[in-house]
Amino acid sequence: MIPLSRPPVDDEIKHAVLAAIDSGQYILGPQCRALEAELARHTGTRHAVLTSSATAALWMILRALDVKAGDEVLAPSHTAFPTIEAICFAGAIPVFVEVDDWYTLDPKDAAAKVTSRTVGVVPVHLYGQPVDLPAVQNVAARHGLWILEDCAQAQGAVWDGRKVGGFGRAAAFSFYPSKNLPAMGDGGAVLTDDDETAARCRRLRDHGRLNKDVHAEVGFNLRFSELQAAALRVLLGRLEAMNDRRRALAARYAEALAGLPLVMPAEREHARHVYHLYVVRTERRDELATFLKGQGIQTGIHYPVPTHRQPAVERFNPPALARTERLVQEILTLPMSAQHTGAEIDRVAAAVRAFFGG
Numbered sequence: 213m214i215p216l217s218r219p220p221v222d223d224e225i226k227h228a229v230l231a232a233i234d235s236g237q238y239i240l241g242p243q244c245r246a247l248e249a250e251l252a253r254h255t256g257t258r259h260a261v262l263t264s265s266a267t268a269a270l271w272m273i274l275r276a277l278d279v280k281a282g283d284e285v286l287a288p289s290h291t292a293f294p295t296i297e298a299i300c301f302a303g304a305i306p307v308f309v310e311v312d313d314w315y316t317l318d319p320k321d322a323a324a325k326v327t328s329r330t331v332g333v334v335p336v337h338l339y340g341q342p343v344d345l346p347a348v349q350n351v352a353a354r355h356g357l358w359i360l361e362d363c364a365q366a367q368g369a370v371w372d373g374r375k376v377g378g379f380g381r382a383a384a385f386s387f388y389p390s391k392n393l394p395a396m397g398d399g400g401a402v403l404t405d406d407d408e409t410a411a412r413c414r415r416l417r418d419h420g421r422l423n424k425d426v427h428a429e430v431g432f433n434l435r436f437s438e439l440q441a442a443a444l445r446v447l448l449g450r451l452e453a454m455n456d457r458r459r460a461l462a463a464r465y466a467e468a469l470a471g472l473p474l475v476m477p478a479e480r481e482h483a484r485h486v487y488h489l490y491v492v493r494t495e496r497r498d499e500l501a502t503f504l505k506g507q508g509i510q511t512g513i514h515y516p517v518p519t520h521r522q523p524a525v526e527r528f529n530p531p532a533l534a535r536t537e538r539l540v541q542e543i544l545t546l547p548m549s550a551q552h553t554g555a556e557i558d559r560v561a562a563a564v565r566a567f568f569g570g
């Protein structure tokens with residue numbers, strides 16, 4: 213069986229976790245402080261604030277931006293539901309935007325959906341591909357909106373020589389076990405250049421606490437584990453190599469699948485794609501998935517139900533999005549992680565070729 217993704221746990225990581233166990237400190241201790249400094253340096257931002265998930269990071273940033281009931285926030289429909297959920301949980305109204313040719317937020321559609329109530333935009337670097345950041349910045353500047361980057365799938369991705377995560381007011385990252393920088397459980401971070409946003413997120417993740425006994429506002433328990441931080445510090449040192457490995461495997465797929473009636477992922481100009489997911493597109497998607505399963509190859513669909521069609525957001529009465537609704541019927545995610553072997557990628561590609569009779 214070839215899995216969709218495979219975790220990178222090895223002895224070096226196990227030893228780092230065991231050392232953290234022996235330290236006797238388990239929440240927001242020295243490992244977390246060191247990882248925060250290392251993450252900020254890696255992304256090129258002033259601050260990193262570790263938290264329990266990217267969902268928590270998104271919510272804390274929205275609270276720090278003082279999002280209020282009735283505020284509208286632009287976001288792509290084609291994303292993981294947590295992007296939208298955080299907007300709703302912060303009390304705002306998600307305004308669903310179409311995809312562009314790269315499966316990311318379409319800046320033209322975003323601009324067309326700005327109203328007097330719009331306060332910000334949440335571009336998502338989906339599958340590891342950066343959105344058209346200058347175009348999004350242009351829309352934001354024209355309408356006085358903040359930008360919150362959802363980098364959950366794009367740790368280490370680059371636009372014009374700069375890492376994603378530093379192009380807006382703040383950014384959310386995820387350490388979910390299949391993401392490019394994976395923990396052995398849930399985890400996330402806020403990255404920002406803004407001192408006030410960082411301070412507010414630090415307070416929100418620890419019950420709105422000013423100090424041990426005084427709570428300035430209602431936050432929540434969204435803290436982070438020393439054991440996970442110890443493991444992530446080892447993996448952060450390997451992130452560039454792991455992303456290079458994903459890019460090499462993507463190139464291997466591209467070569468082996470060339471010439472088939474299949475739309476392949478492509479890297480947009482100015483972007484360094486980090487292939488969190490390797491997503492192909494075909495009208496025969498369901499047949500292909502069934503065929504690959506029969507060959508012992510796991511596939512996925514990210515995501516089969518567009519977020520604007522989720523029952524959870526029915527009350528917003530979102531209008532139809534034709535391109536997104538068609539796209540989700542045709543996408544299929546093939547196995548991809550830094551731990552897959554070249555031989556596994558070749559086996560998947562051979563099976564896909566066999567399906568198309570070539």
Ligand SMILES: *Cc1c(COP(=O)(O)O)cnc(C)c1O
Nearest residue numbers: 265266267292294295364386388
């Ligand atoms: C995984 C993911 C999230 C949520 O991350 P968690 O750490 O699981 O909360 C948010 N947005 C996108 C685009 C994701 O892929």
